[in-house]
Amino acid sequence: MEVWDDLPGQDKAITALRRAVAEGNPAHAWLFTGPPGSGRSNAARAFAAALQCQLPDPAQRGCGQCKACVTVLAGTHPDVALIATEKVNYQIEDVRELITKAQDRPSTAPWRVIIVEDADRMTERTTNVLLKSIEEPPPHTIWILCAPSPADVLVTIRSRCRSVSLAVPTRQAVAELLVRRDGLTAEQADFAARVSQSHIGIARRLARDEEARRRRDRTVRMPLRIRSVSDAVMAAAELVELSTAEATASSTERAETEAAALRTALGMDADSPIPAQQRSQFKALEENAKRRARRSTHDALDRSLIDLTTFFRDVLLLQLRSGTELVNEYLSDNLHAYANASRPEATVAKIDAIAEARVRIGANVAPLLAIEAMMVTLRPTK
Numbered sequence: 001m002e003v004w005d006d007l008p009g010q011d012k013a014i015t016a017l018r019r020a021v022a023e024g025n026p027a028h029a030w031l032f033t034g035p036p037g038s039g040r041s042n043a044a045r046a047f048a049a050a051l052q053c054q055l056p057d058p059a060q061r062g063c064g065q066c067k068a069c070v071t072v073l074a075g076t077h078p079d080v081a082l083i084a085t086e087k088v089n090y091q092i093e094d095v096r097e098l099i100t101k102a103q104d105r106p107s108t109a110p111w112r113v114i115i116v117e118d119a120d121r122m123t124e125r126t127t128n129v130l131l132k133s134i135e136e137p138p139p140h141t142i143w144i145l146c147a148p149s150p151a152d153v154l155v156t157i158r159s160r161c162r163s164v165s166l167a168v169p170t171r172q173a174v175a176e177l178l179v180r181r182d183g184l185t186a187e188q189a190d191f192a193a194r195v196s197q198s199h200i201g202i203a204r205r206l207a208r209d210e211e212a213r214r215r216r217d218r219t220v221r222m223p224l225r226i227r228s229v230s231d232a233v234m235a236a237a238e239l240v241e242l243s244t245a246e247a248t249a250s251s252t253e254r255a256e257t258e259a260a261a262l263r264t265a266l267g268m269d270a271d272s273p274i275p276a277q278q279r280s281q282f283k284a285l286e287e288n289a290k291r292r293a294r295r296s297t298h299d300a301l302d303r304s305l306i307d308l309t310t311f312f313r314d315v316l317l318l319q320l321r322s323g324t325e326l327v328n329e330y331l332s333d334n335l336h337a338y339a340n341a342s343r344p345e346a347t348v349a350k351i352d353a354i355a356e357a358r359v360r361i362g363a364n365v366a367p368l369l370a371i372e373a374m375m376v377t378l379r380p381t382k
Helices: 011-023 040-052 067-074 092-102 124-135 171-182 186-195 200-208 210-224 229-265 276-319 329-340 344-362 367-377
Strands: 029-033 080-083 112-116 141-147 162-165
Touching (some): 011 040, 029 040, 040 112, 080 092, 092 124, 200 210, 229 276
Parallel strands (some): 029 141, 029 162, 112 141
8 A cells, every 4th residue: 555545536646746756856845735625734744755765766665564654654753744733823933943843854764854734824924934944945854835725825935835736536536535444335435525525534524423424414404494583593503502512622621631731740739739930831721722722613613614505505506407416415305495495696695695704704703793694694585
């Protein structure tokens, strides 16, 4: 099994990356772009594994079997760093740490590889701190930045990176991967690939987590229950609750674990008061936990709104008689009834309202207010 096997539908990108590995002198900075679910991070890890592969023939590297390949893919290779922020944006201090790490020579492999997920979460000031290291990288250091599109990265960075564009894999390719890699049945894999719109990570979670499927189903069915303003307000509260409950629980649990670990490291009992000289460390943990919670909540809400959009996307396709496959095929009867009761213009307006809610939440509008305003516009119209 090669490192490239978990990149369904990316033959063009794989060919380019194989060539770069075989030539033995890869560019010092790369920009991997593609829509959510295309596998940007997986492609970056696969490329890093191939660069560090221990096979003597460069054309065969990326075997997936040697110690270097296995440890890179497992995230334990000492010369490959995978960086992902759990905050809303990368902080300047985070990037400075990366630059310091980039100065180190590789300890066991030919290259020191630094993979930066969600590079689009860097502000302009933060990106400018990184620019110097991208322009004049240390020998044997390779940067791999991942972002949804080239436009999401400052042109000063983009112009200094070699670009690799990833496509959304087909539903069939994602389903085959889930069957082969995760042992799902063909029916489970096909359903997950369809409703996730070929988003590999979400497809896997939906296929394996019954609660995740239940939450998504409740979200997608919401338009069927909205008839009045009061219905819209209640649906908004339910959507926010569905989207944030899991994120909040996960963030709280992690914060408690980190606080307990810090107490242990400082030799403190679980119930002992925090000495004044140690309060700054616990305060920093609290601030990080709050930032993580904000990002987790934002991401969960955004995903729920994408799921909600698929309902109206299917309705519009039925109204236009396009013959295109439905995302929510299992709701076919409900979708046909809803489509027959409204016009395409009204459906487009509802899709626009959901998009506007996503923008407002991204601009730090209170989520419940943004969702309530959106839900009111989702009431049936003739």
